[in-house]
Amino acid sequence: MNATVAMITARGLLGRRRIWLLVPLPLMLIGLALVARVSGVAPVEWGEGIIGGLGFTAVLPVIALIVGTGVLGSEIDDGTITHILAKPLPRSEIILTKLGVATGVTALFAGVPLFLVGLIAGAQALAFALVVGAVIGALAYCSLFLLISVVTRRPVLVGLAYVVLWEGTLGNILSGTQKLSIQQYVQAIVDWLAPTELLRSNVSVPLSCVMAGVFIVASTGYAIQRLRTLSVAGETG
């Protein structure tokens, strides 16, 4: 970790207007849970829809997408990355710092509302498990979106395709794609930490732990590799 890179990254992320995109989703999550609770519906009936269907399917990956592509992709896009690259810093330090900042911000914006939803559902153990799940999910998603940021010039589009098409649509139709879905790993781990009727996963816990680890290590390692040979295009002569 490099404190200066972290400072620039965090200010670039939190100081821009796009940070406001992160606010409505968590509010919606908490709001829906509150409405369900106040109208007297049993948590077993709304839990899966709100925690799994909204929390882990939409809120966590979308926040991770905005943050994960925001910490590196936007700097590559506007060229400010050259100021960081033109320094005698190991490329691993740059990637790991950006990953740390992105994971922290994502875990904050997704973990806190999930924790509150767990409390609203009246399950304290689940609330804490949801926080752990949010942190693991944030780390896995952010490492993937960081990699996408270095590999393509359209990270948001590619990331969105992964979240919506791969995890969202194909994951519901074909059980095979679920084995390669961060969302499934997170749900399996949360359900293992705090078994409830509220969450289900179609992937085993050991496989989820291993695969989440593989996602994180492989994405980060490859992102470092690609940053080492990132060409800054000379569009003018």
Next chain:
Amino acid sequence: MSTVDLQHVSRWYGNVVAVNDVTMTLGPGVTGLLGPNGAGKTTLLHMMSGFLAPSRGTLTVDGAPTWRNPDVYRTLGLVSERESVHGFLTGKEFVVASAKLFRLANPEDAARRALALVEMEPAQDRRIETYSKGMRQRIRVAAALVHEPSVLLLDEPFNGMDPRQRFHMMDLLHKMGDDGRTVLFSSHILEEVEQVSGTVQVMVAGRLAASGEFRTIRRLMTNRPHVFTIRSSDDRRLAVALMAQDSVAGVDIDATGLQVRASDYGTFTRILPRVALKEGVRVRRLLPADESLESVFSYLVGAR
């Protein structure tokens, strides 16, 4: 003292050759990289900066390659042409952050020196996004100088500067060169290069067209053939007198005036007033034809 060495460096994008077999060695002092837009100057600077791999050839700073070697930035300072900076930082924060990223022992002091050098102290606490183009340029120079690099590479550093800032920047580059640093800056404006650097490398269409002392190149440029369009009070009389001159290769005469083909730009522009005065002819209009930089440069390529 540092040396930048390029041996047969080429770079192509698909089928397009941006830089073609360039060999040059840059030592202490200021060198101008001159060439029209699209000549490959930026691509060459990107390769020197370690932002782009040469497709062929070797490129080193003090013997170490710049590509995939972040340690080279300890001796290298870069000012790129794209003026993108982290606009949410203040000028001072930006320079201090640079100093910290270079792991300097005392980043605050180094930043203060660099800010003083480019005269940016009065605006140092404003956010960079509020700066004018010239101020952004200077703050980026400060960030590039903060670790006192022995090699400084600048891509079009005078772009967007007013005459006073331009003069100040030229002065700064002179000082850096006199200190024994290796300074290379690119420009497409002949006069800029003339005022700042003694040595010059001229690039045209990806190739190194000429290199050496500025005076030699200047002579090549002033001795080039050239076409002028002239209107005068007595075109026919002037045409006859001009034909007697060695520096005139031919004269065409028609209803719109004279087309004079001068074999030597420099000499012709000196003798024309004298000839006109002697013949009592009043020159009403003198237009140099094809005075584009590209034509000057392509003449240089041909002259080699």
